[in-house]
Amino acid sequence: MREAMYYQLHGQSVICSLCPKKCVIAEGRTGFCRVRKNIGNKLYTGNYAACSSCALDPIEKKPLYHFYPGSLILSLGTWGCNFSCTFCQNWQIAQASPSTRSVMPEQAVEMAKQYVSKGNIGIAYTYSEPSVWYEYVLDTAVAAGCAGLKNVLVTNGFINPEPLLALLPYIDALNIDVKAFNNEFYNTVCAGSLSSVKRTVELAAKASHVEITTLLVPGLNDDMTEIERLAQWLAGINPNIPLHFSRYFPNHKMDVPPTPESTMTMAQQVATQYLDYVYLGNMSGEDGNTYCPQCRQLVIDRSRFNSYLVDQNKCPQCGNIINIIGEASF
Numbered sequence: 001m002r003e004a005m006y007y008q009l010h011g012q013s014v015i016c017s018l019c020p021k022k023c024v025i026a027e028g029r030t031g032f033c034r035v036r037k038n039i040g041n042k043l044y045t046g047n048y049a050a051c052s053s054c055a056l057d058p059i060e061k062k063p064l065y066h067f068y069p070g071s072l073i074l075s076l077g078t079w080g081c082n083f084s085c086t087f088c089q090n091w092q093i094a095q096a097s098p099s100t101r102s103v104m105p106e107q108a109v110e111m112a113k114q115y116v117s118k119g120n121i122g123i124a125y126t127y128s129e130p131s132v133w134y135e136y137v138l139d140t141a142v143a144a145g146c147a148g149l150k151n152v153l154v155t156n157g158f159i160n161p162e163p164l165l166a167l168l169p170y171i172d173a174l175n176i177d178v179k180a181f182n183n184e185f186y187n188t189v190c191a192g193s194l195s196s197v198k199r200t201v202e203l204a205a206k207a208s209h210v211e212i213t214t215l216l217v218p219g220l221n222d223d224m225t226e227i228e229r230l231a232q233w234l235a236g237i238n239p240n241i242p243l244h245f246s247r248y249f250p251n252h253k254m255d256v257p258p259t260p261e262s263t264m265t266m267a268q269q270v271a272t273q274y275l276d277y278v279y280l281g282n283m284s285g286e287d288g289n290t291y292c293p294q295c296r297q298l299v300i301d302r303s304r305f306n307s308y309l310v311d312q313n314k315c316p317q318c319g320n321i322i323n324i325i326g327e328a329s330f
C-alpha cells in the first residue's frame, strides 16, 4: 500500500480530496471508491500498481479517432471506481474485486517500449476509472513521458481540479465520458455530478487532446434537446472536439432494451449542427470514418484502414486542416 495524495485530517477521520465526493473516511474504512483506506489516520491507496487488465489495443477502441489513427496502445486497468453507474459496461473490474498482478511503473514503461516495434505509441489508463488509480497513473505517466511514450486517460472526469492540473502536463490525450447532460442522471444513475465533469472537460481541453464519449441509454439521456445542449456546450469549448455516441446494450443492473439505431443517427444529426466530428459506436455497419467538416470528403477510411490526408493532416480536396494529432499509421 502507498500513502495516498490529496487528503486532510478531520478529527478522528480523514477527508479524501482527490475527487468531488470528498469522502470522510473513518479509521479502518475505505472511501466510496473502495480503494482509498484510512489506516491510523493516514490515507493509503490500495490499488497502486495493481493491474487487473493489460492488453495492446487499437487506439480507436478507447475510443480516440483523432490521435495517432491506426496505432496501438498498451492499455492498463485496475479496480475500484468513484461512480456506481447502473449501466456500467466494465462492472466486472470496476465494481467487483478482480484478481490483479503487480506492474510497477518502470515495468509498465518497459513493456510499452517492447511493443513499440509492433506499433505501440504509449500507455492508456483505461478499463476501470483511472482517477482512483491516481498515484500510479501519475508515476507511470511521468516515467513513460521521459521514455518518449504517449499517455492516454480514459476517464469519467470526476476528479478535483488540483490533482487534475497536476496530472495533465503528462497526459497527451483523454477520452472523457459525459454520461448525460443533466445533473439528475449523474445524481441518480452514477452517484456523481455534471458540473464537476464539465469542469474537467474544460480544463483538459486547454492542456491536451480531448475526445468525448456519451453512452445513450433509452429514456434516460437520449432527449434530443439535451443532446443539442451537450453539443452547444462542447462547441463553445471547441467545435473540433470529437464526440462519440455509444450505443447502449443491457448490462450490469440496468435492463432497458438496447438504444434504437434511429436514436443514434438522430443524435448524430443534431450534434453535427454544432460539432465537426460526431461518431457512432457499437452500431452494426458503422464505418467510423472521418469526413472533412468543410467539404465532406472522406479523409480517414477506417473500414479499409486508409488515410487520405495530405501534408500535416490537410483534406486532399479543400486543404482544410483536420484536427488530428500525430500521423495516421495505416
Ligand SMILES: [Zn+2]
Residues within 6 Å of the ligand: 292, 293, 294, 295, 296, 297, 315, 316, 317, 318, 319, 320
Ligand atoms: Zn475538405
